[in-house]
Amino acid sequence: MKLGARMLKTGLAVAISLYIATLAGLPTPIFAGIAAVFAVQPSIYRSFQSIVEQIQANIIGAATAILIVLTLGNDPFVIGFTTIVVIGMCIKLNMNQSTMMLAVVAVIAIMESTEMEFITFALMRFSSLTLGILAAFVVNLFFLPPKYETKLFQKIDRTTSDILQWLRVTTRHLSDEPALKGEIERIQDEIRYIDQTYIFYAEERTYLKKNQYSKARKLIVFRQLIACTKKSFDVLQAFNRLGEKIENIPKNFQDALVQELDKVIHSHEKLILSSMGRIRKDHKETLRLISEPDLLRLVETLIHVYQEKEEERLIFLPLASQLMEYHHELKHLRRLLKSYQQYHQDEKFNVTPEYKK
Template structure:
């Protein structure tokens, strides 16, 4: 089990919220402060700033509704449930996120279950306690700088891509264990999802220098294309896995050509990633255009012509042919973007 920075920040924010609420003598609102702190931790500074505004608004909405209901109709359990339904609807109307809606729900429950006398005093304490929890989480988010998402993104991208390319090599040679490959495909699919999430966090980082902002915008475009190309490679792996038995029974010449051309494609992909990371020595001109150019279109034609007289079998290989062409085209586009990016450095 690995505990990350978010677990540490959550615990610290909760402790701070409890100490501050106790210091103000808000015994009735300590629990609400702790829950608010737990639900307010965010992975980036941008999200922290965005979240604190929304959560303060949600707290105001929830508290206002709760006070109105208690003063007009009471605080019976079914009325608390009714209040929660209304506040969820209001948050949906304002297009608030789930964690923001949760703050509004906490405010409704914390205030409506408060003793009747003196009600407004208790309501004020609990409203303020929730604010303490929100602010405590915000301070912790600012105090502990988020990780370098660019570094994390590139590491995940490299590891995921390498795993996919290795499995493609094994599968084209019909050496893969099918049950093991099936599990790996499921794991790789989860890795790609995490890759998208990390890219989103990286894209949310703010740069206030115009020059750095322009350079970073180009880097975002390049990373998006790197991820997109990796997804196309994953699609090829999925189809190779599905058609492994049929491809194994092709004639030897086509099997040999599949291995040669796919290996060229994988080599191109690997070399492009190495070029971006700076592991390939700089020359007068970057050797992007000197990479081997796989003849994927010719390979696709051969695949489709293998069953030219059998339309049903021919259609079976259409997804693989399409994936190979898409992968090839994305690599060509990545090559152009990388050439432009490296020449601008």
């Protein structure tokens, strides 16, 4: 198990909230720690977004609990009824699940039986929960701020490399079917993680005008990098669906297919390296394909090969379509990278190793 930044921040927020609650003499400081767990967010932007909602949920839970205790008491069934009411109010206000759970924690914490004067007890529990929320916010703000640009690029690079390796193996009929099936499921999860990380990166705010322009262009490039990764994965899935049928293609066409796909894969790898700044700027081939794939000719040949067998020809048309789309996405990425490097010659994508979530 890898220790991620969010794990560290959660542990730190819990420790700080418990320590301060104990120093302040609040009863049952454990509720401050519980609130801190719910309040830790994956990004600074979301932390700013959520703190008002979390405090609002805490107020709703506390106020409702106090009102119910003063009117109906704190019987277990009354607590259950209050929980339902508070959840309904949170849903009405479009609060997310973790925020709703924080409101429920406030209800349970305040409606607990106590020998203290009830209002004093309720205010202390409310203060403990608020302290936990604030501690999590401070930790989100100042400790281990996430660098989603780094996370995003590294994940795109690794996932793309895995896909391209499997493409090379699959087109040469060397892949193990069960292993490839498991890898396809894993890569699907990786792509979902990439999409989520891209959202987090897009939400990060920049305050200098110069950085805003650079960030806007980086977002466009990242979006296209992801599109190319997804399209390469579509090609891999297309080969996987064909299975042994691919071996029925004439030998000369199989060789041509492997050669053209290798050109596309090489182009994709070189574009990734170029975006990382690992290819010399004075290299004439920095953003040009060394050997332009002739996928149009390949598709036409495929169609001609199966003109007499309509059913078999149609089986391979999705693969031909995926190859053409893949090549088109790579050409678009090449144009975007060339534009980015033209306007931001001294800036590279941040690929420095970073903690994982």
